[in-house]
Amino acid sequence: MRLAYLLLPLLLVGCGESTEQAETNIGKETYLRYCFSCHQAGVAGAPSLGDVESWAPRLDKGRAALLQSVIDGIPPAMPIRGLCNSCSDEELAASVDYMLNAVRENARDAGSL
Numbered sequence: 001m002r003l004a005y006l007l008l009p010l011l012l013v014g015c016g017e018s019t020e021q022a023e024t025n026i027g028k029e030t031y032l033r034y035c036f037s038c039h040q041a042g043v044a045g046a047p048s049l050g051d052v053e054s055w056a057p058r059l060d061k062g063r064a065a066l067l068q069s070v071i072d073g074i075p076p077a078m079p080i081r082g083l084c085n086s087c088s089d090e091e092l093a094a095s096v097d098y099m100l101n102a103v104r105e106n107a108r109d110a111g112s113l
């Protein structure tokens with residue numbers, strides 16, 4: 001019994017970490033499944049993953065506006081919900097975060113932004 005009380009805080013800490021990890025994975029998985037086809041290579045003017053130059057002007061809009069662009073789409077080339085009708089807003093937000101993290105990492109390496 002006493003052992004269980006001692007272990008409880010450790011278990012809770014473990015949970016917190018795995019939730020964060022799970023969110024990162026959802027963003028990556030959603031990206032790879034739905035957004036990759038256009039955003040990896042930059043098809044039809046799509047900003048490519050991690051490309052600082054094409055993302056810089058979009059970053060100024062802020063995360064909320066970028067997420068709204070994904071939910072509404074940008075005619076003609078960016079489809080509504082990035083072609084994932086079954087994705088929740090949270091899954092779309094996670095994939096936007098995944099893309100934003102990729103470009104921020106590259107920008108940091110290049111010493112810009």
Ligand code: HEC
Binds near residue numbers: 035061075
């Ligand atoms: C069919 C191709 C295609 C798919 C699939 C696609 N995109 Fe896009 N995306 C585009 C294009 C093209 C643009 C540039 C549109 C413009 O600025 O006119 C764009 C722009 C964006 C932007 C910038 C929006 C802004 O306001 O500047 C974000 C963020 C984005 N896409 C996220 C996503 C996410 C997340 C997914 C997957 C859930 C996704 N896209 C799937 C083609 C696509």
